[in-house]
Amino acid sequence: xxxxxxxxxxxxxxxxxxxxxxxxxxxxxxxxxxxxxxxxxxxxxxxxxxxxxxxxxxxxxxxxxxxxxxxxxxxxxxxxxxxxxxxxxxxxxxxxxxxxxxxxxxxxxxxxxxxxxxxxxxxxxxxxxxxxxxxxxxxxxxxxxxxxxxxxxxxxxxxxxxxxxxxxxxxxxxxxxxxxxxxxxxxxxxxxxxxxxxxxxxxxxxxxxxxxxxxxxxxxxxxxxxxxxxxxxxxxxxxxxxxxxxxxxxxxxxxxxxxxxxxxxxxxxxxxxxxxxxxxxxxxxxxxxxxxxxxxxxxxxxxxxxxxxxxxx
Amino acid sequence: xxxxxxxxxxxxxxxxxxxxxxxxxxxxxxxxxxxxxxxxxxxxxxxxxxxxxxxxxxxxxxxxxxxxxxxxxxxxxxxxxxxxxxxxxxxxxxxxxxxxxxxxxxxxxxxxxxxxxxxxxxxxxxxxxxxxxxxxxxxxxxxxxxxxxxxxxxxxxxxxxxxxxxxxxxxxxxxxxxxxxxxxxxxxxxxxxxxxxxxxxxxxxxxxxxxxxxxxxxxxxxxxxxxxxxxxxxxxxxxxxxxxxxxxxxxxxxxxxxxxxxxxxxxxxxxxxxx
Numbered sequence: 001x002x003x004x005x006x007x008x009x010x011x012x013x014x015x016x017x018x019x020x021x022x023x024x025x026x027x028x029x030x031x032x033x034x035x036x037x038x039x040x041x042x043x044x045x046x047x048x049x050x051x052x053x054x055x056x057x058x059x060x061x062x063x064x065x066x067x068x069x070x071x072x073x074x075x076x077x078x079x080x081x082x083x084x085x086x087x088x089x090x091x092x093x094x095x096x097x098x099x100x101x102x103x104x105x106x107x108x109x110x111x112x113x114x115x116x117x118x119x120x121x122x123x124x125x126x127x128x129x130x131x132x133x134x135x136x137x138x139x140x141x142x143x144x145x146x147x148x149x150x151x152x153x154x155x156x157x158x159x160x161x162x163x164x165x166x167x168x169x170x171x172x173x174x175x176x177x178x179x180x181x182x183x184x185x186x187x188x189x190x191x192x193x194x195x196x197x198x199x200x201x202x203x204x205x206x207x208x209x210x211x212x213x214x215x216x217x218x219x220x221x222x223x224x225x226x227x228x229x230x231x232x233x234x235x236x237x238x239x240x241x242x243x244x245x246x247x248x249x250x251x252x253x254x255x256x257x258x259x260x261x262x263x264x265x266x267x268x269x270x271x272x273x274x275x276x277x278x279x280x281x282x283x284x285x286x287x288x289x290x291x292x293x294x295x296x297x298x299x300x301x302x303x304x305x306x307x308x309x310x311x312x313x
Numbered sequence: 314x315x316x317x318x319x320x321x322x323x324x325x326x327x328x329x330x331x332x333x334x335x336x337x338x339x340x341x342x343x344x345x346x347x348x349x350x351x352x353x354x355x356x357x358x359x360x361x362x363x364x365x366x367x368x369x370x371x372x373x374x375x376x377x378x379x380x381x382x383x384x385x386x387x388x389x390x391x392x393x394x395x396x397x398x399x400x401x402x403x404x405x406x407x408x409x410x411x412x413x414x415x416x417x418x419x420x421x422x423x424x425x426x427x428x429x430x431x432x433x434x435x436x437x438x439x440x441x442x443x444x445x446x447x448x449x450x451x452x453x454x455x456x457x458x459x460x461x462x463x464x465x466x467x468x469x470x471x472x473x474x475x476x477x478x479x480x481x482x483x484x485x486x487x488x489x490x491x492x493x494x495x496x497x498x499x500x501x502x503x504x505x506x507x508x509x510x511x512x513x514x515x516x517x518x519x520x521x522x523x524x525x526x527x528x529x530x531x532x533x534x535x536x537x538x539x540x541x542x543x544x545x546x547x548x549x550x551x552x553x554x555x556x557x558x559x560x561x562x563x564x565x566x567x568x569x570x571x572x573x574x575x576x577x578x579x580x581x582x583x584x585x586x587x588x
Contacts, residue, residue: 026492030413033496037404037463038419044460045426048437055437112327119328125575127335132571133564134521136539140546140560141338144345144553150354152341186338191582198583240427247430250523254543268432275436276528288433295430 049292055285062279074286084287086262087270090177091246094266097181098245102189109193114200124197128190135187139254142183146170173263176256180264184251188244192237199233200226231308239302243295267291339564346370346557353554369558379559381534382541387566389451389537390519393458397515398508400459401466406496408467409474410482423464431461432524439528449531457525462518466511472584473507474500509574510581517567538563 056074060067078084113124130138145151148168157163169179203226211221227234249268252258258265258273265273271291275284345353349366352359373379408416438457439448447453477500485495501508526537536544542559545552571578 026411027413029492030407030411030416033403033407033411034413034416034419036400037467038422040400040460040463041422041426044438044457045429045434046422048434048441049429051437051441052434055440108327109331112324112331115324117324120324123328123331124579127331128571128575128579129339129568130335132517132567132575133339134517134539134567135523136521136542137342137560137563140542140556141342143546144342144557145338150553152358155356155358186334190335194579194582201583243427243430247432249432250521253527254523254539254546268430271432272435272524281436281440284436288430288436291433292429 052285052288052292055282056289058282060281060285062281067282070282074282075290077283078286078290083265083270083274084290087265087267088291090263090265091267093177094181094248095242095245097177098185098188099242101181101185102192102241102245105185105189106192106196109190110196110200113193113197124194128194130186131188131190135250136254138183138187139251142179142186143170143255146179170256171260173261176260176263180252180255183255184245184248187251192241195233195237196230199230203229235306235308238306239299243299246295342557343561343564346554346561348554350554353557369554370562372552372555373558373562377545377555377559378533378536378541379538379562382536382538383562385451385535386520386538389454389458390516390566392451392455393462393519394512394516396455396459397462397466398512401463401470401511402501402504402508403496404463405467405470405474406500409471410479410496410500411492423467426464435524435528438525442529448529449535451535453529454519454522454526454537457529458515458519458522462515466514469510469514469581470504470507472581473504473510476584477503506574506577507581510578513570513574513578516570520563520567 057069057071058067059070059073109127113120113127145153146167146169148154148166148171151167154163154167157167158165167175169175207225207229208221211225216224247268248266249272252264252266252269253272256264258269267287271284271287274280274287344360344362346369347365347367348359348362349364349368352363352366404419407413408419442448442453447456481499481503482495485499490498521539522537523539523543526540527543530536530540542556542563545556545559
């Protein structure tokens with residue numbers, strides 16, 4: 001509490017230091033500075049949600065065309081449609097796959113970045129390159145590397161005798177989602193890796209010294225010091241990371257377009273096609289609201305269940 | 314403490330694996346874009362082009378509207394960068410420094426906006442933009458990109474603001490500086506790394522954005538780079554050399570920016586980690 005108070009500065013709640021300007025002036029300026037962001041988010045992120053609720057109650061097919069109010073029919077259609085449930089299931093597989101690959105990759109990388117030697121310190125920078133390059137380039141890279149005829153991975157595996165016929169990743173229903181998970185994980189894993197690394201850096205080394213004296217090995221140190229100390233960061237990271245991952249459309253859209261044989265039609269792709277290919281906007285809107293409700297509910301439960309104690313957020 | 318040979322070896326192997334996984338694919342595509350068409354599809358991949366071949370790049374500039382796409386993308390990304398920096402820096406100054414009442418509510422709103430899936434908002438945003446005539450304009454993409462990039466930027470900026478001693482604001486106030494002067498003359502100069510970080514994020518967000526660009530832009534001469542490349546990718550007979558040359562070039566601006574402010578970006582991320 002004392003700490004907070006100290007950090008308030010001249011314009012904090014504790015203003016009224018009798019300084020040269022009127023008490024309400026900084027507040028006014030504050031709101032004026034905040035306004036653009038608030039208006040922006042309200043207009044582009046919040047208002048559209050309400051607009052979606054409205055659209056979901058109409059039989060809009062093409063935007064701008066006349067449409068009528070049809071009540072909850074769209075919701076009934078969505079709940080009854082096998083495509084919706086397939087999308088949800090594939091999205092779940094997508095989340096789990098990305099979660100496993102990225103968690104392992106991010107932790108392993110973070111532990112490596114922690115090393116104090118020069119090359120590890122340099123790696124802290126270049127490890128983010130896959131995230132820096134545009135998604136479309138990522139799509140080209142992995143389509144090329146995993147190409148069944150010319151790809152270096154298929155070549156390598158055949159030359160070393162692991163497989164006998166060319167590996168067709170994105171062209172096969174079984175391989176498509178897996179290939180996409182690898183591609184997407186490559187694109188994103190460095191971000192959580194650097195964040196986890198940052199959190200680890202804040203752990204006082206005295207804790208590790210004490211543990212070593214008590215005879216704790218590397219695994220015990222990781223389990224009883226590292227993990228608890230970065231629990232709060234992991235909590236936020238999991239939430240934001242999973243929401244971002246769920247919403248990924250671009251890489252799937254660029255590589256498989258939901259195919260082959262609908263094998264990678266996760267929820268966002270399904271939504272995109274319902275709205276902009278089948279032109280069933282009303283139905284897509286209803287789907288949006290159901291998904292949004294689901295995400296909000298799961299996030300709420302997650303926060304209630306897993307929020308580390310003693311955090312103000 | 315001396316490190317055992319086994320441990321040193323393990324470190325090297327681990328770092329090598331990381332380098333191959335992270336940089337290998339990028340290296341591979343850039344190198345392949347300089348190979349002649351035969352060498353590209355050769356069954357024995359070569360790690361280095363047998364002869365430097367610039368044909369793919371020549372074709373890219375001569376027979377595709379690549380330069381137009383490049384111009385459009387650059388313009389939109391630059392605008393997104395400038396507006397996002399302005400919006401997020403001023404908002405985070407109000408939230409973290411002026412600490413206006415309700416700042417925490419805005420903070421929650423910012424967090425909630427992570428939850429809202431961009432794709433899901435494509436439909437209503439399209440319809441709103443259609444009614445105000447924004448469809449098929451670069452402004453439409455700038456507006457959308459700023460909205461989606463700003464929340465994360467506000468989060469990133471917190472660490473940078475926290476690293477500037479609040480006592481400096483106190484001193485400025487004692488000297489009679491108002492809040493705007495404090496922001497402009499005291500905080501901004503010290504915030505340069507933060508501004509670089511946020512600018513980088515906004516630029517990359519815009520540069521890579523595909524979904525909204527594919528729906529909100531209709532005419533060919535206004536398309537952005539990713540959409541243009543998608544068109545090359547979508548052809549029945551994919552010209553891999555051309556595609557890899559195009560993809561390699563799209564990586565350049567981000568890589569240059571990252572080389573300039575990447576250090577600060579990493580600092581911003583790691584500072585954000587402990588909030």
